[in-house]
Amino acid sequence: MTDKDSDGNGRRGSWLQWFGLRFAADEPESEPERPRPASPAGAYRDPTAREIWLPAKRRMLGKVADFLIDHDLEILPYTLGIAYDCVTGASPRLVQMILERTEQGLPVTLRWLDEAVRDAGPAKAEETLHALMEQLEGDLAKFGDTMKGARTATSEYNSALSRHADDLDAADSTQATIADLTALTRAMIERTRAIESDLVRSEQRAQELQAALEETRRAAEQDHLTGLPNRRAFDYMFDRELREAQAAKEPLALAFVDIDHFKRINDTHGHPAGDRVLRVVAETLDRISDSRCHVARHGGEEFAVLFRGLSLQQAWKRLDGARSEIADRRLVNRANDMPFGQITFSGGLADVFAYPGKSAAMKAADEALYSAKEGGRNQIVMASGPPKEPLKKAA
Numbered sequence: 001m002t003d004k005d006s007d008g009n010g011r012r013g014s015w016l017q018w019f020g021l022r023f024a025a026d027e028p029e030s031e032p033e034r035p036r037p038a039s040p041a042g043a044y045r046d047p048t049a050r051e052i053w054l055p056a057k058r059r060m061l062g063k064v065a066d067f068l069i070d071h072d073l074e075i076l077p078y079t080l081g082i083a084y085d086c087v088t089g090a091s092p093r094l095v096q097m098i099l100e101r102t103e104q105g106l107p108v109t110l111r112w113l114d115e116a117v118r119d120a121g122p123a124k125a126e127e128t129l130h131a132l133m134e135q136l137e138g139d140l141a142k143f144g145d146t147m148k149g150a151r152t153a154t155s156e157y158n159s160a161l162s163r164h165a166d167d168l169d170a171a172d173s174t175q176a177t178i179a180d181l182t183a184l185t186r187a188m189i190e191r192t193r194a195i196e197s198d199l200v201r202s203e204q205r206a207q208e209l210q211a212a213l214e215e216t217r218r219a220a221e222q223d224h225l226t227g228l229p230n231r232r233a234f235d236y237m238f239d240r241e242l243r244e245a246q247a248a249k250e251p252l253a254l255a256f257v258d259i260d261h262f263k264r265i266n267d268t269h270g271h272p273a274g275d276r277v278l279r280v281v282a283e284t285l286d287r288i289s290d291s292r293c294h295v296a297r298h299g300g301e302e303f304a305v306l307f308r309g310l311s312l313q314q315a316w317k318r319l320d321g322a323r324s325e326i327a328d329r330r331l332v333n334r335a336n337d338m339p340f341g342q343i344t345f346s347g348g349l350a351d352v353f354a355y356p357g358k359s360a361a362m363k364a365a366d367e368a369l370y371s372a373k374e375g376g377r378n379q380i381v382m383a384s385g386p387p388k389e390p391l392k393k394a395a
Contacts, residue, residue, distance in 0.1 A: 063087040071108040078224045082113060093119075110224070111271060111300075118231065118299040223297040225275060226282035234296035234304050241294070242358060245308050252352040253307040253315040254361055256369045257285065260344045260377040262301040269340065273333045277343060281326060288322050305347075312351045312382055319347055320380045327378055344378035351383070 067083040068075060085091040086098065097116050098108055106112075221233035229237065238254075245252040259265075259281055266274040278301060285295045285303055298304040307315035323345060331340040348368025352361040368383040375381065 060087065073108070073110065073113075076224050077220055077222075079110070079113075081220070082117065109271075114299055226279055226297050228282050228286060228303075229294070229296040231296065231298050231304075234294075234298060234306075237294050237296065238306060238358065241306050241308050242352065245352075250309045251307075251311055253310060253312055253349060254352050254365045255305040255307070255315070255319055255347050255349040255380070256298065256362075256365045257281075257303040257305060257319070257345050257347040258369055258373070259301040260346055260373075265340065265343075269333050269338065270335075273335060273340075277331065277340065280329075280331065281343070281345060284322050284326050288318050293318070312349065316349055316380055316382055319349065323347065323378065323380060346372035346377045347380040348372055349380055349382045354383075 064080065064083040064087055067073075067086060068079060073079045073083075082091075082094070086095050094116060097119070101108060101112070101116075221229055221236075223230040241252060244250075259277065262274065262277070265277055278297075282295075282297065282303070285305065289295045289305075292308045293310075294306045296304050305319060307318070310318070327342060327344045329343065331343055332338070333340060346369060348365045348371065350361050350365035350368060352358070355361040355364055364383040368381045372379050372381040
C-alpha cells in the first residue's frame with residue numbers, strides 16, 4: 001500500500017468514524033470492561049438511566065457541532081436538521097454524497113446542500129419531526145382547554161364556598177359543629193385558591209409552549225435564504241389546497257418558475273450576488289401571494305406557486321405580471337457597481353384538475369417550464385395550450 005493509498009483511506013476512515021461508522025479493521029477486537037461505579041457502601045451498582053443517556057447526548061451534540069464547524073456552516077434550523085440527519089443515519093444517501101464531495105476536496109456549502117437534499121429525498125427524521133410536532137400541538141391545545149375549564153370550575157366553586165362560609169358566620173348559634181364547619185370551609189377555600197393559582201400557571205405555560213412550537217414549525221418550514229416557505233412546507237400546502245379546492249369545487253393551478261441563466265449570474269458576479277438576485281425574485285413573487293395564492297422556494301433557483309379560485313388564464317395573467325416586473329428592472333451589483341443586465345424568469349403553468357393526480361399535474365407544469373426555456377425564456381407557458389390572447393414576449 002502506497003502512502004497515497006494510506007492517506008486516502010485514512011481520510012475516508014476519519015470521515016466514516018465522524019459519521020459514527022468504522023471499517024471492520026478499525027474495530028477493536030474487544031473493549032475492556034469498564035468498572036461499574038461503586039455505591040456508598042462499596043458494593044457495585046448498575047448505572048442510572050441518566051448516567052447512560054447523558055454521555056450519549058453530549059456525544060451527539062458534539063458530532064452536530066463538528067459537522068457545522070468542519071464545513072464552516074452557519075448555525076441555522078436548516079443546517080442543524082441536516083447535521084442531525086447525517087450523524088444519526090436518518091439520511092444515508094446524503095451522508096454518502098457529503099463523503100464523496102469531501103473526498104474530492106470540494107466545500108459543503110448551503111447552496112450545494114440545497115441541491116443535495118433535494119436529490120437525496122426527504123429525510124425520515126424530518127418527516128417524523130413534523131408528525132410529532134403536529135401531535136404535540138394538538139395535545140397542547142387540548143391541555144390548555146382542560147386547564148382553562150378546570151380553572152373556571154375551581155373559581156366558581158370558590159365563590160360558592162365563600163357564600164356558604166359567610167352564611168355560617170352570620171348564623172346566630174354557638175354550636176361547635178357550626179364553628180367546625182366554618183373552619184373547614186375556610187380551609188377548603190384556601191386550598192382551592194392555591195389549586196386555581198397552579199392551574200393559571202399551567203395554562204400560561206401551555207400557551208408559552210404552543211407559541212414556541214409554532215415558532216419552531218415556522219423555522220423548520222422556512223427557506224433560510226429567501227424567507228419563503230421551503231419545499232417541505234409547499235408539499236403540505238399543496239395537499240391542503242388540493243383538498244379545499246376539491247371540497248369547494250374551485251379551480252387550482254400550479255406553476256413552476258425558474259430564473260433564466262442563473263449559473264451565468266453566479267459565474268460572473270459570484271454566489272453572494274446570486275443570492276441577492278434570488279431574494280429579489282422571491283420578494284417579487286411574494287407580492288402576488290395572498291390567502292389563496294402561495295409561493296415557495298422549491299429548490300435552487302426554482303420557485304413553486306399555487307393559485308386557488310383563479311382560472312388558468314387569470315393565474316397566467318398574475319404570474320406574467322410578476323415576470324414583466326422583474327424583466328423591466330435593471331439591477332446593479334452593489335459590491336462593484338457592475339450591472340447584472342436584464343434578470344428574467346420562465347414559468348410553466350398547469351390546471352391541477354385537468355390531470356389524474358397531483359404528480360401528473362406537477363409533471364405537466366414542469367414540462368411547460370421546459371417548453372418556456374426551450375422557446376426563448378422570459379415567458380410563462382400553459383400546459384393546457386396557448387392562452388386565448390397571444391403572449392407578448394418581453395424584449
